Amino acid sequence: MAASTTLRSSSSTAPPLTLLGRRLIPLLLLVAAMAAAAAVEAAVPASAEQAVRRVNRRGPFLGVVVPNGFEMDPLLRSPAFSPAKKLPHLDVAGRRFRFGMIGQKKVIIVMTGLGMLNSGVTTQLLLTLFDVEGIVHFGIAGNADPDLHIGDVTVPRYWGHTGLWNWQRHGDGPEKELALESNGDYTRKYGALNFSSYSVPAAGNLLNSVWYQPEEVFPADGTPESRRHEFWVPVDDRYHQLSKKLEGMTLERCVNGTATSTATCLPRPPAVAHVERGCSASVFVDNAAYRQFLRSRFGVTPIDMESAAVALVALQQGTPFIAIRSLSDLAGGGSAESNEAGVFAALAAQNAVAATVHFISLLSS
Numbered sequence: 001m002a003a004s005t006t007l008r009s010s011s012s013t014a015p016p017l018t019l020l021g022r023r024l025i026p027l028l029l030l031v032a033a034m035a036a037a038a039a040v041e042a043a044v045p046a047s048a049e050q051a052v053r054r055v056n057r058r059g060p061f062l063g064v065v066v067p068n069g070f071e072m073d074p075l076l077r078s079p080a081f082s083p084a085k086k087l088p089h090l091d092v093a094g095r096r097f098r099f100g101m102i103g104q105k106k107v108i109i110v111m112t113g114l115g116m117l118n119s120g121v122t123t124q125l126l127l128t129l130f131d132v133e134g135i136v137h138f139g140i141a142g143n144a145d146p147d148l149h150i151g152d153v154t155v156p157r158y159w160g161h162t163g164l165w166n167w168q169r170h171g172d173g174p175e176k177e178l179a180l181e182s183n184g185d186y187t188r189k190y191g192a193l194n195f196s197s198y199s200v201p202a203a204g205n206l207l208n209s210v211w212y213q214p215e216e217v218f219p220a221d222g223t224p225e226s227r228r229h230e231f232w233v234p235v236d237d238r239y240h241q242l243s244k245k246l247e248g249m250t251l252e253r254c255v256n257g258t259a260t261s262t263a264t265c266l267p268r269p270p271a272v273a274h275v276e277r278g279c280s281a282s283v284f285v286d287n288a289a290y291r292q293f294l295r296s297r298f299g300v301t302p303i304d305m306e307s308a309a310v311a312l313v314a315l316q317q318g319t320p321f322i323a324i325r326s327l328s329d330l331a332g333g334g335s336a337e338s339n340e341a342g343v344f345a346a347l348a349a350q351n352a353v354a355a356t357v358h359f360i361s362l363l364s365s
């Protein structure tokens with residue numbers, strides 16, 4: 001309301017055209033000067049550009065990408081991390097890039113914020129600015145495998161983005177082509193969730209089905225604007241082989257590392273598990289029916305909101321990538337432990353950090 005009122009009143013008091021014309025040239029010059037200044041600064045101010053160059057002289061670095069502060073703080077507090085003395089961090093475009101060492105490895109730690117957009121943008125920025133030899137992504141995740149437990153740390157072989165959909169019109173069955181499918185824009189290859197299957201009591205509804213779509217990717221070494229489609233993005237082979245050595249490592253079983261009471265200890269010692277798949281979407285899954293669908297359709301274990309975005313950016317930039325995600329809850333409930341997610345989320349974050357630090361030490365040995 002306020003904005004449109006202002007617009008109207010300013011246009012009614014606008015000067016006549018001739019007067020406007022005489023004022024136009026200095027105005028244009030001013031606009032041009034501002035544009036030139038903006039071009040020099042761009043998203044990376046000249047001062048930061050210099051700092052980036054200085055940082056890169058000490059590269060290459062391992063990029064450590066983490067969704068939020070709750071997951072990053074245990075790493076920053078860990079004795080395994082020593083911040084760089086000269087330039088501990090650099091802020092660019094609303095992100096803070098922290099420099100230092102984890103064991104023998106030079107690292108850049110960056111927090112992305114929640115969801116696929118934030119994690120994709122931040123990962124791209126990391127790779128655009130810095131000399132990064134590989135990415136280790138870690139955090140907590142919802143669990144879709146009832147055989148695993150809170151506090152277990154998963155290392156999937158593949159990551160998929162399960163939030164890119166073609167939502168089919170009501171009345172079309174699975175044999176019907178999707179809108180724009182014949183263009184090669186969409187596919188029925190990866191299957192669908194049919195909302196009718198979830199009606200209570202059993203009955204149809206107008207929502208029909210959403211079909212899961214692969215991401216359009218534009219690899220840095222490919223032809224610009226010439227798309228490829230990718231659904232399951234594998235983690236780096238060498239990183240994956242190396243991460244097998246994490247199995248059997250000791251993880252915290254009790255909150256704050258002290259067995260003060262059974263209420264703050266997990267029923268069994270958590271473990272690192274290599275699993276086939278994980279999936280991500282900008283959707284917080286706290287729903288047992290959807291969790292079970294994701295498990296049965298895609299065979300996923302960790303469900304999170306960032307890993308596949310980091311994987312997709314790393315894939316396109318040709319950067320080795322792995323994700324280490326600890327389980328914080330059985331997404332959507334269904335076990336006695338799930339009520340304890342609030343208590344054990346910090347423990348899960350701690351275990352993700354422990355496995356990540358151990359992995360980085362293996363990388364540098």
Ligand SMILES: *[C@@H]1O[C@H](CO)[C@@H](O)[C@H](O)[C@H]1NC(C)=O
Nearest residue numbers: 172173174194196204208209
């Ligand atoms: C979804 O389920 C309804 C009810 O069984 C069915 O009529 C419809 O064809 C299904 N749609 C798809 C795309 O499978």
Ligand SMILES: *[C@@H]1O[C@H](CO)[C@@H](O)[C@H](O)[C@H]1NC(C)=O
Nearest residue numbers: 255256257260263264343346
């Ligand atoms: C664990 O330690 C933190 C910080 O020292 C404290 O705030 C928290 O209450 C502790 N949690 C438990 C369950 O003891």
